[in-house]
Amino acid sequence: MRYMLLIYFDEQDLSETERQECYVDSVQLARELNSSGRYLAANPLHPVSTATSVRVREGKRLVTDGPFAETREQLGGYFLIDAKDLDEAIGTAAKIPMVHKGTVEIRPVVEIPGLPTG
Amino acid sequence: MTENAAGRAREMVEATYRSESRRVLATLIRLLGDFDLAEDALHDAFAAALEKWPKDGVPVKPRAWLVSAGRFKAIDTLRRRARYDASLETLALQLEADSRYVEPRESEGVEDDRLRLIFTCCHPALPPEARVALTLREVCGLTTEEIARAFLTAPPTLAQRIVRAKAKIKEARIPYQVPSRADLPDRLETVLQVVYLVFNEGYSASSGATLTRADLSGEAIRLGRLLLELLPEPEVSGLLALMLLHESRRVARTSPSGELILLDDQDRTLWNRGQIEEGLALVERALSSRRFGPYTLQAAIAAEHAKAQNGAATDWARIVGLYDLLVQANPSPVVELNRAVAVAMRDGPSAGLVLIDAILTRGDLDAYHLAHSARADLCRRLGKTVEARVSYQRALDLTQQETERRFLERRLAELPD
Numbered sequence: 036m037r038y039m040l041l042i043y044f045d046e047q048d049l050s051e052t053e054r055q056e057c058y059v060d061s062v063q064l065a066r067e068l069n070s071s072g073r074y075l076a077a078n079p080l081h082p083v084s085t086a087t088s089v090r091v092r093e094g095k096r097l098v099t100d101g102p103f104a105e106t107r108e109q110l111g112g113y114f115l116i117d118a119k120d121l122d123e124a125i126g127t128a129a130k131i132p133m134v135h136k137g138t139v140e141i142r143p144v145v146e147i148p149g150l151p152t153g
Numbered sequence: 154m155t156e157n158a159a160g161r162a163r164e165m166v167e168a169t170y171r172s173e174s175r176r177v178l179a180t181l182i183r184l185l186g187d188f189d190l191a192e193d194a195l196h197d198a199f200a201a202a203l204e205k206w207p208k209d210g211v212p213v214k215p216r217a218w219l220v221s222a223g224r225f226k227a228i229d230t231l232r233r234r235a236r237y238d239a240s241l242e243t244l245a246l247q248l249e250a251d252s253r254y255v256e257p258r259e260s261e262g263v264e265d266d267r268l269r270l271i272f273t274c275c276h277p278a279l280p281p282e283a284r285v286a287l288t289l290r291e292v293c294g295l296t297t298e299e300i301a302r303a304f305l306t307a308p309p310t311l312a313q314r315i316v317r318a319k320a321k322i323k324e325a326r327i328p329y330q331v332p333s334r335a336d337l338p339d340r341l342e343t344v345l346q347v348v349y350l351v352f353n354e355g356y357s358a359s360s361g362a363t364l365t366r367a368d369l370s371g372e373a374i375r376l377g378r379l380l381l382e383l384l385p386e387p388e389v390s391g392l393l394a395l396m397l398l399h400e401s402r403r404v405a406r407t408s409p410s411g412e413l414i415l416l417d418d419q420d421r422t423l424w425n426r427g428q429i430e431e432g433l434a435l436v437e438r439a440l441s442s443r444r445f446g447p448y449t450l451q452a453a454i455a456a457e458h459a460k461a462q463n464g465a466a467t468d469w470a471r472i473v474g475l476y477d478l479l480v481q482a483n484p485s486p487v488v489e490l491n492r493a494v495a496v497a498m499r500d501g502p503s504a505g506l507v508l509i510d511a512i513l514t515r516g517d518l519d520a521y522h523l524a525h526s527a528r529a530d531l532c533r534r535l536g537k538t539v540e541a542r543v544s545y546q547r548a549l550d551l552t553q554q555e556t557e558r559r560f561l562e563r564r565l566a567e568l569p570d
Contacts, residue, residue, distance in 0.1 A: 036326050120328035121278055122336070143325045 037075065037144035038124040040114040044137025045107060046082045060132040061112075068116060068127065079112035108137055115144075159207035166202045169215050174199070175294050177219045179266035182273075183329055184220070185227050185248070188291070188319045195219075197226035224248065267292070268383040269329050271376075275344040276327050283318035284347050286311055292379075293372050303369050304354065341384070345392050345448060348376045352396045356403075370400055387442035391449030394435035398455035401428035413560040417464040429459045447483035450475055469499035486517035490524050502531040522551035526561060538568055 049057075061077065068074035083102040090097045102109060114131060118124040121141070128139040174195060181191035181198075198219045212218040231245035274287040285304075289295045297315065301308040321327065332340040355369025377393035405423035408414055436456045439449040454475045461467040476492035489512055497505020509528045518524035529544035542565065549561045 120326045121276075122328050122330070122332070125278075141325070 036118060036120070037146070038116055038118055038121075039142045039144055040116060040124070040128050040131065041110055041140040041142065042112045042114075042131060042133050042137060043106075043108040043140060044111050044133050046109050046111060048136065057132045064127075064130055064132070065114070068114075073117045073127070075115040075117060077112070077114040080110060082111075083109045111137070158210075162206040162211055163203065165211045165215070166199065166206055169202070169219070170199055173216050173219065175292060176267060177216060177223065178291065178294075179270040180220050181223045181227070182270060182291075183266050184224055184251070186329070188322065190227050190230065191223070193230060194223035194227040197230075198223035201226070265331065265383075267379070268331050271344055271380065271383075272331055272340060273322065273327060273329050275340075275347045276322075277340070277343050278325065278327055279318050279321060280314075281346075281350075283314050284343070285350055286314050287318050288347050288376070289351065289372065290315055293376065295372070341386060341388065344380065345388060348373050348380065349392060349396070349448070351376065352399075356399055370396070370403075374400060387439040387445045388448050390435045390439040390442075391445055391452045394432040394439065395448055395452035395455055397428045397432035397435070398452060398459050401425040401432065401459065407556065411556060412563075413556045416458060421463065424459070432456065433459065447479060450479040450482060454479070467498070469495055473499050486512055486515070487521070490518060490521075490527060494527055497531055502534040506531045506535065520551060522548040522557070525551065526564075529564070533564075533568065538570075542568055 058079065061079070065074050065077045086100075086102040088099045088101060088103055090099075111133065114127070116124065116127055118127060121143075124141050128134060128141055131139050133139070177198065178191055178195045181194050182188055185191045185194060201222045202215075202219060206212070228245050228248050231241045231248070235242040235245060271288065271292055274291055275284045279287065286300055289300045289303075290297065295303075297312050298308050300306075301311040304311070331337075352370050352373035355371070355373060374393070374396050377389070377396055381389045381393055401424050402416075402419060404425070405419040405421070406414055432452065433456055436449065436452045439445045440453060454472055457468055457472050457475070472495045473492065476488065476495050479488050480492060490509065493505050493508035493512065496508055506528065509524065509531065512518055513524060513528065525544045525548035529541045529548060532538075532541035532544060545561055545565045545568070549558060549565070552558055552561070
């Protein structure tokens with residue numbers, strides 16, 4: 036079963052050194068997951084100041100600057116993993132470096148047929 | 154089979170339903186991996202028993218018979234549904250293959266299934282009110298209507314809570330297992346919270362006309378016993394002891410007209426000695442383990458009251474000592490408030506008042522009626538009538554509970570002018 040682990044934290048509350056450490060530790064975690072076949076994808080995201088939101092309403096495209104919602108903590112990265120159940124996903128979420136400063140939201144992935152693989 | 158024997162077989166089905174239906178359900182949930190499918194299978198299995206047992210006699214292993222019947226009924230159900238959803242055929246085939254190799258065993262694993270069910274229903278990924286509803290529904294076998302009535306919730310709201318919880322269990326794949334050693338302390342805490350919440354809702358209902366709802370407390374104590382049988386951890390003993398010691402005072406706690414009677418004024422001959430003896434033994438057992446936590450400490454405090462012949466004979470020094478430990482183990486403003494009341498009993502009302510005022514000044518308990526009524530009581534004992542009146546009134550404004558309101562009104566009326 037696939038789970039999306041969404042990593043939320045306060046971007047302002049992260050120094051450059053901490054960011055670099057977080058990258059190193061996250062790569063380590065991704066490799067660990069990969070060695071047991073549970074890694075699917077992972078990436079940090081650029082800050083919300085680089086975000087663009089798009090909507091199409093009544094055929095008209097509306098492009099705005101900024102994230103979907105202004106919140107105290109922002110979506111800053113993700114892991115897409117394979118896990119046998121929620122407890123295993125919780126175990127992986129607890130190993131994500133930013134879990135100590137922010138929050139990891141676990142969302143089970145809906146499997147729909149017809150998507151290209153790899 | 155004679156008419157008589159058939160009658161006995163029918164009675165046997167009913168008795169088996171009462172004693173075994175939750176065990177059979179727990180095992181079916183594991184085998185079928187689906188709450189709703191398992192519940193349907195359970196009912197089908199008992200319907201089959203009502204039909205077969207009077208004709209063929211009661212099977213040697215009724216529980217194994219029911220599990221097996223339930224499994225085959227579930228396979229039939231999946232086959233029928235597979236006409237509309239082909240993926241279910243695969244599931245039916247898997248189940249059928251399973252049942253060829255794994256004969257349901259009578260004793261092995263059955264109790265584990267019940268423990269699994271408790272941990273799944275109390276999973277921290279479910280909202281707290283859903284954990285309570287699901288536990289009462291699936292583990293205790295209460296109907297949705299019964300649970301709704303106990304929690305003063307509209308049945309459709311409660312039913313929806315259960316439906317959503319089951320959907321999350323399925324979609325997020327909340328596992329049906331006893332947590333690993335490493336996770337057990339945290340996860341057990343969530344289970345104990347659910348049990349204690351059910352007990353408290355029964356012991357001091359948060360709103361409504363009567364002070365207690367005895368059925369819920371009884372259900373919580375049954376759950377506590379079951380849990381202790383399945384998982385003999387010190388804190389499980391502690392929680393069961395705490396519930397029994399509180400429950401022992403139920404009759405003494407309200408007057409025949411339904412008025413609240415404080416601990417000090419209770420007729421101690423009305424306390425249930427059997428529950429006290431059992432509670433005291435469980436506290437001892439938990440304390441001697443040296444691995445106890447907040448429930449055991451609260452039970453140890455309740456035990457001190459239970460042991461005292463009367464209010465004056467209470468060992469307040471020991472109670473304050475236990476509160477000191479409890480503040481460390483489980484720091485909370487409510488525990489600090491209770492400690493302050495114990496200090497007032499040990500050292501006099503002014504010592505307690507200083508502590509309560511310090512807690513109230515921090516603002517943590519400003520909206521908690523018991524903080525204000527405790528303050529009022531100390532002021533009253535110190536002859537500070539004006540301050541007592543203000544605090545009783547504040548407490549009265551903050552509680553919705555009828556019996557407590559009448560108690561506070563009485564206290565207000567008794568104050569000298």
